[in-house]
Amino acid sequence: MTIFKAAAVQMRSGTNPERNAADFEALVRQAAGQGAVFVQSPEMTGGLIRDKDARAALFTTAENDIVVTTAKKLAAELGIHLHVGSTAIRREDGKLANRAFLFGPDGRELATYDKIHMFDVDLDNGESWRESSAYEPGKEAVVADLPIGRLGFAVCYDLRFPQLFRSEAMAGAEVLTVPAAFTRQTGEAHWHVLIRARAIENGAFVVAAAQGGKHEDGRETYGHSMIVDPWGRILAEANHDEPGVVLAEIDTAQVATARAKIPNLRNARDFALPGDARTFRGTAS
Template identity: 65%
Template sequence: MTFKAAAIQMCSGVDPAENAGTMARLVREAAAQGATYVQTPEMTGALQRDRAAMKAALRDEGSDLIVAAASKLAGELRIHLHVGSTAIGLADGKMANRGFLFGPDGKKITHYDKIHMFDVDLDNGESWRESAAYTPGATAKLVSLPFGKLGCAICYDVRFPELFRAQAAAGAEIMSVPAAFTRQTGEAHWEILLRARAIENGMFVIAAAQAGVHEDGRETFGHSMIIDPWGRVLASASGTGAGIVIADIDITQVAAARGKIPNLKNGRPFQLEEVPLSASGDVAA
């Protein structure tokens, strides 16, 4: 089966209403070009480093502006619309970095809360502590859709191959990786990680990204892309500004790739033995 997929690239600001308008414009453009699955980036609703301002604008899922707009768009355009993520208020006062998938009837199919928190200290003083504001998810999501089985990941999740392998082993044919990669980490690792996850699991990877210098001062890498199960980049965007990348997804390529290199079947259990140094400093036999 073949379908047309689109990854929406954005440069989200701090105002959810403005971001919702940008999302709607780009999703409509993608649908007009024939896309029936459209994915937006991580933090579609807002990128806001001021936590007080972020919490002031926070809403629960039932009253969130992005959620409502996406549901309406999906139903109107008769597409599967995947909001990569947006910040959702939780009862404990923290937030979820939550993605939403809507069907062509406008109804929510599922949501996914980002599991792995971006708690890192990079060069040049760049430091992030996502866990200080967000509650990590605990459940991976694999969704059976008319065009294939879709697995869910968000941004930093891409550095944890076990998440992708578990979903591939359960039948995932496509992985969604919406993101807001920093420029520093994106330049070093973005494409390499995405292509590796596609190759080692024989699956399509669709990655909608944030791109450019944002209103809150951060800079994200962009380069939204769609990758096939052989690791080939089918479509990609630039590193700045909003845009759309679209590719035809032939789901039969998943079985073809896994048939050539059946590593999902060929994996074997093993034990890890640590060999200590001998008294002389040589490795013991």
């Protein structure tokens, strides 16, 4: 059993990575000052930049990225686990990855995760996004063992793919992470129900730090960062789109309790669909 205080940092990242890193640092310090030992920032902490040429000029490698270097320093100074929800990183092949980072209390990098599912959608009122035109999708789910519990990774649009979270829960993840930059349109429609569903169906905590408000590049995000328990109860929520911090106590013993009450992970079975040669996996085997 482990009990710890977690924080979700809500931001309104703009087009200047240095300014975003400074805002990130101030909010992380605020969270740690309120007792958080696990702090998560939202998707694209380092910058929301729609213009292709501007992205190419500003985004760099992990070794040179200002958010990554700031996070390493902060984690070590504050003695916390610090999860950069994601930031844009230039890979060795020159392509961009939408990459999450986890740093330990000594500043050491413990895990990275590249967002798997690209937000390629056409919404109402002419809102359209093609994330795959800018970023290379990841190929691997990631689960990290920490002294405070086992952590499963996801980023934003991944939230709509329950099989990712199920695979992490079957691998023992007790806390599922969903840093995001949900659009206002999709957030108002689906954010709360999807976050709570992922918690309920996997008997796990969900920590979801979000971007919020009107950004410099013209997009508008929903905010409403939250922390949800394994029974689907919202423990903490920013009921707005302004920058800030939400905190909640996480007791990982509640994961085992929820999974014992409704043992759907254990009861899952493989099955076939008539006329389809595939076997659909209900278990981790």
